[in-house]
Amino acid sequence: METRNIMIVGVGGQGTLLTSRILGGIMLSAGYDVKMSEVHGMAQRGGSVVTFVRYGDNVAEPIVEEGQADVLIAFEQLEALRYAHFLKKDGVIIVNTQRIDPMPVVIGAAEYPEGIIDDLKKEYRVIGVDAMSEALKLGNPKVFNVVVLGVAARHMDFAKDEWFDVIEKTVKPKFIDINKKAFEAGYELKEDAA
Amino acid sequence: MNMEEKRVMMLGNEAIARGAYEAGVKVSAAYPGTPSTEISENIVKYKDELYCEWSPNEKVAMEVAIGASFAGVRSLVSMKHVGVNVAADPLYSMSYIGVTGGLVLVAADDPGLYSSQNEQDSRMVARAAQVPVIEPSDSQEAKDFIKFAYDLSEKYDTPVILRTTTRLSHSQGLVTLEDRLNIEDKPYERNIAKNVMMPGNAKLRHLAVEEREKRLIEDSCDFSINRVEMNDTSIGVITSGIPYQYVKEALPNASVLKLGLVNPLPRRLIEDFAKKVDKLYIVEELDPLIETQVKSWGINAVGKEILTIQGEYSANMLRRAVLNEEPDIKEEAKVPGRPPILCPGCPHRSVFTVLNKLKVHAAGDIGCYTLGAVPPLGVIDTTVCMGSSISTLHGMEKAKGREFIKDWVAVIGDSTFMHTGVNSLMNMVYNQGTGTVLILDNSTTGMTGHQDHAATGKTLQGDEVPAINIMKLCSALGVKNVFEINVFDVEGLEKLIKQELARDEVSVIITKTPCVLLNRTPVTHVCSVDPKKCKKCGMCLKPGCPAVTKLADGTTKIDTNMCNGCGLCKSQCKFGAIEDVAV
Numbered sequence: 001m002e003t004r005n006i007m008i009v010g011v012g013g014q015g016t017l018l019t020s021r022i023l024g025g026i027m028l029s030a031g032y033d034v035k036m037s038e039v040h041g042m043a044q045r046g047g048s049v050v051t052f053v054r055y056g057d058n059v060a061e062p063i064v065e066e067g068q069a070d071v072l073i074a075f076e077q078l079e080a081l082r083y084a085h086f087l088k089k090d091g092v093i094i095v096n097t098q099r100i101d102p103m104p105v106v107i108g109a110a111e112y113p114e115g116i117i118d119d120l121k122k123e124y125r126v127i128g129v130d131a132m133s134e135a136l137k138l139g140n141p142k143v144f145n146v147v148v149l150g151v152a153a154r155h156m157d158f159a160k161d162e163w164f165d166v167i168e169k170t171v172k173p174k175f176i177d178i179n180k181k182a183f184e185a186g187y188e189l190k191e192d193a194a
Numbered sequence: 195m196n197m198e199e200k201r202v203m204m205l206g207n208e209a210i211a212r213g214a215y216e217a218g219v220k221v222s223a224a225y226p227g228t229p230s231t232e233i234s235e236n237i238v239k240y241k242d243e244l245y246c247e248w249s250p251n252e253k254v255a256m257e258v259a260i261g262a263s264f265a266g267v268r269s270l271v272s273m274k275h276v277g278v279n280v281a282a283d284p285l286y287s288m289s290y291i292g293v294t295g296g297l298v299l300v301a302a303d304d305p306g307l308y309s310s311q312n313e314q315d316s317r318m319v320a321r322a323a324q325v326p327v328i329e330p331s332d333s334q335e336a337k338d339f340i341k342f343a344y345d346l347s348e349k350y351d352t353p354v355i356l357r358t359t360t361r362l363s364h365s366q367g368l369v370t371l372e373d374r375l376n377i378e379d380k381p382y383e384r385n386i387a388k389n390v391m392m393p394g395n396a397k398l399r400h401l402a403v404e405e406r407e408k409r410l411i412e413d414s415c416d417f418s419i420n421r422v423e424m425n426d427t428s429i430g431v432i433t434s435g436i437p438y439q440y441v442k443e444a445l446p447n448a449s450v451l452k453l454g455l456v457n458p459l460p461r462r463l464i465e466d467f468a469k470k471v472d473k474l475y476i477v478e479e480l481d482p483l484i485e486t487q488v489k490s491w492g493i494n495a496v497g498k499e500i501l502t503i504q505g506e507y508s509a510n511m512l513r514r515a516v517l518n519e520e521p522d523i524k525e526e527a528k529v530p531g532r533p534p535i536l537c538p539g540c541p542h543r544s545v546f547t548v549l550n551k552l553k554v555h556a557a558g559d560i561g562c563y564t565l566g567a568v569p570p571l572g573v574i575d576t577t578v579c580m581g582s583s584i585s586t587l588h589g590m591e592k593a594k595g596r597e598f599i600k601d602w603v604a605v606i607g608d609s610t611f612m613h614t615g616v617n618s619l620m621n622m623v624y625n626q627g628t629g630t631v632l633i634l635d636n637s638t639t640g641m642t643g644h645q646d647h648a649a650t651g652k653t654l655q656g657d658e659v660p661a662i663n664i665m666k667l668c669s670a671l672g673v674k675n676v677f678e679i680n681v682f683d684v685e686g687l688e689k690l691i692k693q694e695l696a697r698d699e700v701s702v703i704i705t706k707t708p709c710v711l712l713n714r715t716p717v718t719h720v721c722s723v724d725p726k727k728c729k730k731c732g733m734c735l736k737p738g739c740p741a742v743t744k745l746a747d748g749t750t751k752i753d754t755n756m757c758n759g760c761g762l763c764k765s766q767c768k769f770g771a772i773e774d775v776a777v
Contacts (some may be wrong), residue, residue: 012534028203033334039308040206040228040643045562046740047534061439062332062365065510078529082361085524101743102532106735107570108744110530123524132755133659141755168439 001032003056005064009083010075011100012039012047015145018171019073020051021113022149026158027055035062048079048102073152075131075145076100077116084120092125094152098132127151127191130161134185143182150186160187198544204369206362209333210300211236212269212369213340215244217296218377221262222246223255225613226642227274228309229360229405230756234272234654235645241655243374248645248654249658251613252277252579253473256284256299263297264389266380268344272300275316276579276589280614285353286323287391290399291397292351294380296344299325303359303478306506309641311560311579313504315480320355320457324403327355327457328419329435339454341375341418350406356720357456361436361506407458415463419454422467422627429516430466430471432484434493437477437505443509445516459487468493468679475516478505536565539710539758541636541681545605546571547737548688552696554601557581559615561607562641563634570738574605581606581614588618588627596628600695603630608664609639609647616667620699623672630694633664634681636709644712668702675699681707684765710758719774720757721764725749729772734763734772 004105006023008016020036021171027034029089032055039049052064072093074080080095087093095117113119120126129151135144146167153163164180198409204212211233222244224234249255252273262269269576273281275586278301285299297669301316320327326346330339336358343354387395414420429448433441434456441450451467453459456478468474468488476497485497500515501507513519536543546566550555550573558564558574559582567574576586583604591599606615611633622629639645646652651661668676675694678689688704694701723734741756742763752763754777764772 011532013537024203028368034366036203037361039362040232040364045534045565045602045641046532046537048532059367060442061436062361062367063508065508065521066526067510067521080533081527082529082532085526085651087524100740102530103569103738103740104530104533104536106298106738106740106743109569113529171463 001056003054003059004088005069006053006071006073007049007050007064007069007083008053008073009050009079010025011079012045013047014075015142016049016051019048019145020053022146022163022166022170023053025054026163027053029162029166030158032056033059034040035059037062042089048082048084071152071155073148078102078112080120081113081116084124087124088099090125092127092155093120094127094129094148094155095120096131096148097128098144127177129186129189131186134189135182138178138181138185144180146179146182147186147189150183151189153183160184201368202299202371204333204337205232205364205366206333206336206358207232208236209336209365209369210272210340210356210358211239212371213337214298215240216337216374217341217344218268218374218375219270220244220267221259221451222270222272223249223258223265224272225252225255225277226639226645227277227302228642229304229358229703230272230274230277230300230659231642231645233300237270238654246654248647250648252281252483253284256281256288257387259282259297259299260288261464263293263295264382265295266382267295268377269295269298271297273302274310274666275301275303275314276310276312278316278319280441282319282323283429285319285325288353289323289325290391290396290403292402293347294382296347297353298340298343298347298356299353300356300358300733302363303357304478305359305361308360311577315370315483316355316357317457317483318481320357321483324407325353325355325457326350326455327357328454329456330362331356331435331438331452332362333369333768336362337369339419342454350410352406357435359436374590375712383494410455411458411461412453413461414458414647416685417455417460420463421452421454423450423713424470425449425577427470427473430467430474431477432467432474432488434484435479437479440507440509441477444512453484456484459484461491464488465491465493468495477501477512480658508763532564533568535738535740536562537710538739538756539760541705541707541710542566542634543737543739544681544684544760545632545634545687545705546573547766548684548691549573549603550736552691553686554603554691557583557587557604559604559606559610561634563605563607566605570736580610581618584615584618584622584629585633587620587629587631588625591627591629592625596673596698599629603632603691603695605632605634606689607648608633608635608637608641609645611646611664612649612662616671619668619702627700628698629651630691630703631706633702635704635706636666636712637706638709640709640711644709657705664704673700673702675701677702678704678706681705682699682760682762684762717777719756719759719776720754721752721759721772722754722775723750723752724771724773727769729769729771731768733766733768736766737762739763
């Protein structure tokens with residue numbers, strides 16, 4: 001099988017690491033060779049972060065390069081736009097509709113682009129998700145990332161139970177329940193409502 | 195355990211830790227530093243079978259590992275590239291002394307500067323110190339090569355550097371686990387000709403080092419970690435480490451000499467390979483270490499003429515440079531940058547807000563608080579290396595007199611102060627400085643993800659120990675004016691800084707407030723703006739908290755999901771428009 005490439009982008013602190021680990025876990029359980037690349041340290045402090053997950057028969061480099069991503073999972077709109085050119089022509093973007101102003105916008109040195117999702121739709125297949133609302137319904141805003149993953153999972157070839165197995169193995173015991181609920185919420189979310 | 199269960203995903207650093215464990219390492223020492231930190235954080239999992247510690251700095255860590263080697267056991271020391279500079283003194287001597295128990299230093303370089311103050315290439319330090327360097331290219335090799343490194347260390351009587359980079363250290367790949375080797379301790383024997391580096395002994399050891407290097411240059415031609423993959427001979431590539439993976443992606447048909455040992459180089463192997471290919475490329479990130487030597491032997495090769503000396507490589511970069519192929523990529527959108535920022539509720543923000551108001555300059559140091567250099571806080575004027583804030587401030591005073599530093603402070607974190615800042619403070623007292631030093635004590639090593647140090651009261655192995663009291667330590671050094679204050683007492687802090695800047699003596703102000711991400715307790719209240727009271731003055735935006743944003747009508751809004759209720763914005767509002775709301 002040709003190597004498939006997934007990117008998860010967001011703002012430091014949004015939980016890109018956990019999401020990539022769940023993704024890596026499911027690819028591994030399916031028997032693929034898997035490589036992942038993460039961001040640690042200074043860059044995590046509220047900066048733009050990107051993690052890569054690659055799987056296939058035999059994966060060489062651990063990074064996804066421009067023009068190669070099959071799926072782009074974005075936890076924030078501006079970050080979706082920043083990394084959109086990493087997608088293949090027929091790639092899909094799953095984007096959380098949350099907006100987080102970067103410091104240049106907060107201090108008035110730059111403007112946050114308007115209409116990002118509509119612009120992206122002109123060039124790519126885009127699925128927008130208001131994951132934060134779903135997470136708040138569950139009483140824990142932090143799990144919005146797993147809601148987004150649940151939406152993305154519908155575009156991959158694994159059964160819900162397989163995802164649940166990996167979530168159980170990946171997250172701390174006391175957070176298993178809430179993360180499964182968050183995944184379920186994303187997985188069952190009606191796309192036209194998103 | 196069957197083979198299936200033994201294959202697991204591991205971060206490069208986790209695999210290094212596992213490899214050291216399997217190699218029978220008994221002592222590990224380190225100071226945290228991205229991208230090396232997770233080595234120690236993983237090796238502690240094996241604490242029942244080995245000893246591991248956070249040392250105050252890399253020099254101390256290196257010497258702990260050397261002591262363990264003298265005592266006859268295998269030891270590990272790990273650090274980021276700039277840490278190798280701190281440990282360079284013992285490293286150079288250890289190259290002469292050689293080992294009793296095998297000693298491996300893991301040097302984690304940072305091409306692309308994800309989290310560092312420079313982009314130095316540790317292989318150059320190793321070459322200068324005449325220490326062998328091995329370089330793995332994925333997690334499995336990271337584990338295998340470190341085991342190879344211990345055999346090499348003991349066989350050739352030398353410390354060995356395992357060089358990793360951010361991309362390798364922070365990538366995960368599949369690793370096959372093996373059992374821990376049972377390595378017998380070497381008996382201790384007094385041998386001053388080898389272990390006491392005074393001139394007469396060192397002269398002879400220098401010759402031994404030169405001999406060792408000659409042997410390695412020849413023997414390494416047959417090392418299993420140096421591998422030739424013959425394929426189409428029109429293009430040949432010499433590479434190592436992570437760049438090997440980019441070569442395999444971009445040039446799958448090329449012949450490749452994959453070097454596992456990058457210092458010293460296996461000359462005969464390289465010369466043979468060069469003869470077999472039409473065009474030879476050398477693909478190595480950062481400095482042209484392999485390239486310069488290969489070219490000096492009269493071999494025609496292409497390297498930095500077409501490949502950058504700065505940053506990380508990629509397969510696309512090789513496609514462009516070697517194949518002249520332009521990958522079909524859409525244009526990158528022009529979007530505002532998103533640089534890293536201090537977290538909502540970060541105690542550093544409070545210090546910088548006060549310093550900004552007082553128009554005080556700061557000599558900075560290494561930590562999250564380096565972010566105090568950028569807008570909107572813009573307080574830090576200089577940052578050099580670990581521990582430099584206090585000594586550079588002292589140097590300014592000696593250059594221009596005490597009036598010059600009346601509107602200057604040094605800012606340094608607790609972990610950085612324990613690393614090498616304490617020496618600088620000692621010097622400031624000894625040499626009659628009058629500087630004002632702010633120790634931003636957030637009770638942890640913050641930027642690398644919360645590691646303990648000598649002043650936190652806990653060790654890497656989780657033992658509770660007496661914490662070094664930084665106040666008393668400063669007093670013992672002879673600082674007469676030492677204060678401790680909660681960082682969110684904004685008024686009190688402002689008054690105290692003004693008072694100490696006016697004083698013609700050394701002062702230390704310890705702003706003691708834990709990192710907001712440390713031991714997180716549930717947020718009890720958040721701050722909220724009353725739009726009716728808000729006068730749109732924008733004062734609450736000045737500290738640059740990401741939770742506070744300006745709305746279209748000029749009033750401000752606080753994101754309750756981000757806010758930690760620190761109250762800094764509230765302290766800036768003269769109109770009482772910001773209040774605490776229970777959550």
